[in-house]
Amino acid sequence: MTQVTIKDLALNLGLSTSTISRALRNHPDINIETKKLVRAAALKLGYEPNIVARNLKTKYSNQIGIIIPEIKHDFFSKAISGIEEVAYNAGFTVIVSQSNEDEEREKINTNALYLHRVAGFIVSLSQTTQNIDHFKILIEKGVKIVFFDRVWEEDDLYKVVIDDFKASKDAVSHLISKGNRRIVHLAGPQILQNCRGRFEGYKEALEEAGIPFDENLVLHGGMHEDDGLKSIKQLIAQNIEFDSIFAVNDPVAVGATLYLKKMGIEIPGKVSIVGFSNNPITEYMSPSLTTIEQPAYEMGKKAAEVLISLIKGEDGFPEKKITLETNLIEREST
Amino acid sequence: MTQVTIKDLALNLGLSTSTISRALRNHPDINIETKKLVRAAALKLGYEPNIVARNLKTKYSNQIGIIIPEIKHDFFSKAISGIEEVAYNAGFTVIVSQSNEDEEREKINTNALYLHRVAGFIVSLSQTTQNIDHFKILIEKGVKIVFFDRVWEEDDLYKVVIDDFKASKDAVSHLISKGNRRIVHLAGPQILQNCRGRFEGYKEALEEAGIPFDENLVLHGGMHEDDGLKSIKQLIAQNIEFDSIFAVNDPVAVGATLYLKKMGIEIPGKVSIVGFSNNPITEYMSPSLTTIEQPAYEMGKKAAEVLISLIKGEDGFPEKKITLETNLIEREST
DNA sequence: ATGAAAGCGCTAACAC
DNA sequence: GTGTTAGCGCTTTCAT
Numbered sequence: 001m002t003q004v005t006i007k008d009l010a011l012n013l014g015l016s017t018s019t020i021s022r023a024l025r026n027h028p029d030i031n032i033e034t035k036k037l038v039r040a041a042a043l044k045l046g047y048e049p050n051i052v053a054r055n056l057k058t059k060y061s062n063q064i065g066i067i068i069p070e071i072k073h074d075f076f077s078k079a080i081s082g083i084e085e086v087a088y089n090a091g092f093t094v095i096v097s098q099s100n101e102d103e104e105r106e107k108i109n110t111n112a113l114y115l116h117r118v119a120g121f122i123v124s125l126s127q128t129t130q131n132i133d134h135f136k137i138l139i140e141k142g143v144k145i146v147f148f149d150r151v152w153e154e155d156d157l158y159k160v161v162i163d164d165f166k167a168s169k170d171a172v173s174h175l176i177s178k179g180n181r182r183i184v185h186l187a188g189p190q191i192l193q194n195c196r197g198r199f200e201g202y203k204e205a206l207e208e209a210g211i212p213f214d215e216n217l218v219l220h221g222g223m224h225e226d227d228g229l230k231s232i233k234q235l236i237a238q239n240i241e242f243d244s245i246f247a248v249n250d251p252v253a254v255g256a257t258l259y260l261k262k263m264g265i266e267i268p269g270k271v272s273i274v275g276f277s278n279n280p281i282t283e284y285m286s287p288s289l290t291t292i293e294q295p296a297y298e299m300g301k302k303a304a305e306v307l308i309s310l311i312k313g314e315d316g317f318p319e320k321k322i323t324l325e326t327n328l329i330e331r332e333s334t
Numbered sequence: 335m336t337q338v339t340i341k342d343l344a345l346n347l348g349l350s351t352s353t354i355s356r357a358l359r360n361h362p363d364i365n366i367e368t369k370k371l372v373r374a375a376a377l378k379l380g381y382e383p384n385i386v387a388r389n390l391k392t393k394y395s396n397q398i399g400i401i402i403p404e405i406k407h408d409f410f411s412k413a414i415s416g417i418e419e420v421a422y423n424a425g426f427t428v429i430v431s432q433s434n435e436d437e438e439r440e441k442i443n444t445n446a447l448y449l450h451r452v453a454g455f456i457v458s459l460s461q462t463t464q465n466i467d468h469f470k471i472l473i474e475k476g477v478k479i480v481f482f483d484r485v486w487e488e489d490d491l492y493k494v495v496i497d498d499f500k501a502s503k504d505a506v507s508h509l510i511s512k513g514n515r516r517i518v519h520l521a522g523p524q525i526l527q528n529c530r531g532r533f534e535g536y537k538e539a540l541e542e543a544g545i546p547f548d549e550n551l552v553l554h555g556g557m558h559e560d561d562g563l564k565s566i567k568q569l570i571a572q573n574i575e576f577d578s579i580f581a582v583n584d585p586v587a588v589g590a591t592l593y594l595k596k597m598g599i600e601i602p603g604k605v606s607i608v609g610f611s612n613n614p615i616t617e618y619m620s621p622s623l624t625t626i627e628q629p630a631y632e633m634g635k636k637a638a639e640v641l642i643s644l645i646k647g648e649d650g651f652p653e654k655k656i657t658l659e660t661n662l663i664e665r666e667s668t
Numbered sequence: 669a670t671g672a673a674a675g676c677g678c679t680a681a682c683a684c
Numbered sequence: 685g686t687g688t689t690a691g692c693g694c695t696t697t698c699a700t
């Protein structure tokens with residue numbers, strides 16, 4: 001594992017390390033012939049730059065740290081691909097780190113990447129994150145951070161989001177247009193700004209249609225399948241009547257669907273359902289699920305663009321908040 | 335972004351940098367009182383270790399690089415979680431990097447992580463990888479690499495796998511036990527060792543049951559849904575008769591299911607289907623899919639254990655090849 | 669166009 | 685138990 005260094009090249013060619021360093025990075029001062037010589041020697045001796053040393057010296061890194069709740073969510077894996085696309089083209093490398101929806105892990109991972117001196121962060125908050133001091137401290141130290149999807153509602157943070165309020169309103173209005181009036185909302189953790197937005201959109205759509213808001217139709221739970229399943233089970237056990245469901249995301253909608261099917265309740269005959277995110281499963285399940293298409297890949301790309309522009313300190317600072325469009329995809333469940 | 339260094343602490347306390355360094359790492363030589371002093375000062379001044387500098391000095395890193403085809407596959411995201419579990423507990427950090435099934439990208443990413451001097455690699459090969467010279471070169475340089483799932487068939491590599499041959503034999507024997515005789519195999523790229531194993535297991539099961547092998551029933555394609563869909567479409571267009579399907583993985587089985595449903599062909603009435611991997615979707619689709627349970631999380635854990643033991647140079651070298659158990663999960667599709 | 673020298677922040681012989 | 689010193693591999697003034 002003995003490494004060939006710039007010094008070896010220097011010795012080999014009878015040049016100084018500074019000349020080698022410059023030649024390798026194609027510095028304009030260096031004679032073309034010298035560059036050729038250096039490159040040839042580098043190849044011959046199997047030289048490989050030590051990025052760790054370079055980073056130490058330059059206090060600069062080309063690694064972007066991604067902090068997300070869980071890789072397995074289709075939304076996040078697509079977003080990662082978007083980030084990678086942009087990052088690689090700009091010469092950056094990407095490190096992914098999952099918080100597993102755990103605030104503590106989020107802090108630990110963030111700190112680990114910070115100590116490794118990543119160039120910047122792209123973050124989507126965990127469900128259990130009560131405050132973002134661990135990010136604010138870094139921001140104060142000059143670390144560049146861009147939040148996406150699960151962001152913190154504060155004006156001076158960079159973020160890439162969708163209009164959850166509007167998307168949710170679209171979803172619920174769609175249910176109303178189909179003649180539904182008793183619309184259940186399976187809400188997510190209200191600490192998450194996007195879940196709050198979706199709840200507000202739900203209320204707004206009802207109000208616009210003149211349907212009175214009924215607290216009993218709103219169930220608060222998590223973001224996973226079993227949350228949806230349990231909520232609907234409870235609702236039915238309580239004999240609360242409803243004709244449709246708007247779930248905070250697709251997994252929750254899937255859970256609800258499973259329980260209804262198990263109970264032999266027809267979808268959409270007896271109950272209509274709308275999800276949120278357009279996970280692949282929504283297309284293949286039976287009945288296929290009406291849902292909101294969230295531009296995951298695009299969100300990732302945008303977040304990376306903003307971050308890189310921040311890292312490069314480009315003038316014409318990017319906007320603090322970027323909002324991308326969503327679409328309602330109508331399928332069999334409504 | 336001015337960093338507080340060990341030197342600042344030394345100056346502040348009137349001690350030498352080496353004492354600070356040792357105190358911080360809890361070196362036994364250092365007086366307990368001194369340690370307390372140093373820690374207090376570190377806290378007060380906001381000292382944060384520069385891991386980049388440490389890594390440069392020690393030529394050691396605690397980052398594990400993961401190279402996988404695509405994060406979005408449920409199998410891989412579960413495996414990553416397994417790796418993380420073990421890695422974090424052993425004080426390692428994990429970097430995930432996807433090849434997107436592209437050999438070129440696999441090489442680039444591997445090299446990028448190598449230049450960053452990661453402590454070792456955990457790798458699952460891309461579908462388009464024709465040879466693994468890019469890994470062998472690193473291994474020769476002393477880099478520790480553990481392959482999992484999609485491995486290269488060579489004795490002296492460390493790998494964590496399942497017995498694809500046996501699992502596939504189980505799957506096909508299950509179809510046979512249900513009375514099927516004309517069993518289609520939707521095979522994966524034969525360059526992948528696990529796909530070859532699954533093909534071999536298919537043949538073996540037929541032979542054991544005395545069913546003649548029919549080349550027309552084997553279709554070679556990719557690992558995605560549309561591959562399964564196209565293959566079955568083609569088969570039906572050619573009027574080739576079959577009573578069941580064994581797909582190389584779940585997405586391919588899902589694609590096949592979609593096309594059969596579209597054509598109004600009953601499952602399992604007319605055609606039975608078995609997949610491979612036990613992706614979540616297999617449980618929720620209709621009909622739910624009989625499949626092979628692959629211990630993704632466990633495979634990740636094992637791979638991480640082997641790698642870490644390799645990195646630490648523990649004696650009692652781990653076995654080169656570790657094989658984990660699989661299970662057939664019977665559902666509605668058979 | 670090239671070289672000398674200093675230093676990024678840390679660790680680790682080797683002294684004492 | 686603590687300090688001195690050198691150096692990991694690289695970049696970067698400042699000379700020449």
